[in-house]
Amino acid sequence: MVEPKIENVRKVLVVGAGAMGSQIGLVCALAGYDVAVQDISPEMLDKAKEQLSARLNRNVERDRNSREEADAAFGRMEFTTDLEEAARDADFVIEAAVEKLDVKRDLFARLDRLTPEHAVLATNSSTIESSRIADATGRPDRVCNMHFFNPALVMKCVEVVKNPETSEATVATTVALTERIGKEPVVLNKEVPGFVANRILHALANEAISLYENGVASFEDIDTACRSALGHPMGPFELMDLTGIDVAYYVRNVKYERSGDERDKPARSIVERYERGDLGRKTGKGWYTYDSSGRKVPS
Template sequence: MTLNHVVVVGAGAMGSQIGMVCALAGLSATVTDIAAPALARAETGLRSRLSRDIEKGRRTAAEVAAAFGRLTFSTDLAAAASTADYVIEAAVEKLDVKRALFADLDRYAPPHAILATNSSSIVSSRIADATGRPEKVCNLHFFNPALIMTCVEVVRGPATSDLTVETSIAFVERLGKTPVVLNREIPGFVANRILNAVRDEAIYLLENEIASVADIDTACRTALGYPMGPFELMDLTGIDIGYLTKQDRFAQTGDPSDRPSSSVTALVERGELGRKTGKGWYSYDQAGIKTPRPTGEVRVTS
């Protein structure tokens, strides 16, 4: 199956970067969002990031200019999807939103188009029946920051066809990424299930007053070789993302251990979601430089 036009739904950090990854690989890509300001922020953020890459010699100015020539931003999902060969949904982690989106995409996109979700917590079998093409629905999970991280998980749902899996693997390889194939879906997939176990243990250590946020992160970086600690990573990806993932997991299992932790819940309720809000487990200045917060501001004992 030939892929020429990729549509990404959602102009957040993940969606915008996935769109640029496609454009850098020579594909025509459209990033869509219901909010025009979100699209403007996405383009500004990408131009800033790619300018730094040029300054540091990671990419050439010609390469970046050509990629932006292949990348468009639009609030008109129906028009964008009408010529899509592959659609990647990167919207909010809410099942009802995703199901409504996939029902719309099923109407808008050509019959041959594959409809994938970037979600790592909502498996495609919970979405596929909202469409008339369940065999063309799968999870295609990129990691943040998508412009840098090479792993992409390709996850087969019960109805996903071999052709959809094979096409998705070839697509990931064309992007210069490394596909990891899951033959059976499971919430969290491979990498995030391992990562979530580390995150949950880090929060346990904090809430039980065993160590501070900064010291737990330092241990993970200096003893385990992690590029960043679990609290730093939560601030980068957005504390609300993990919160919504936990909420969804608890709704499926009813297991109290799957509830979001007290500390995470308190941060989300205060709107302190990490780097994007200037406060999370750490505080961030306008340059993005972080400083530790007093433990009493972030730790809530269960």
């Protein structure tokens, strides 16, 4: 068995060119790595290319990158539908494909056959722990979660989550890569649903909803308390409107399906909004109401 080492990482393969994968690819390219972004959809690859190029142009206009840096980073990126070709010389894989267990298991089985033996196979999944994928490969010791936050170009935190078989060399390599691409690693020694940051966020949101449903305070005032007393950039209800009430609804249903605990079910006020189609900013109404330019309308 060949142990992974950060010194051997030259090329990163990102699987999935969606919201997360495309930005993760650019983060790695800006740090000097050769990057292949692979997707089954040529349209998603075209869209990713277009958005990243526009993003780099904006960075140059705002003096965040020089023209040379931006061009060099983009020049280090390739966009392809050919997994076999992209995986052949990949030293580190970050899988950011659609959140479906069977798709990820199939991908990891193929990546195990296609990549060099030393390559770490990491998944960016938010809800699928790598132990549920690792046994589809012949290298479970080189599999872990490497969980970025949205938008990946901006957010600093990356959670590195060990599964029971993840080797220390895999954790060390993943932590070192996280640092080299300018992010801050948070290592989880064991798998827990939601990992650390989202678990805390979820607990906060549930407490906020419970205070609201019990008539303790209005949701507007609870948001104010989180902003002005706790220093959060936005309150839990404002955040729910941004990420989508449908997401809040699905996440709680998945948690309930897995735990069977009635307390994990989506709260009444979430179900009501979900059933009315008041899904937050994207529908113009959630907890708050928004005008066509996305500004909050005073209630």
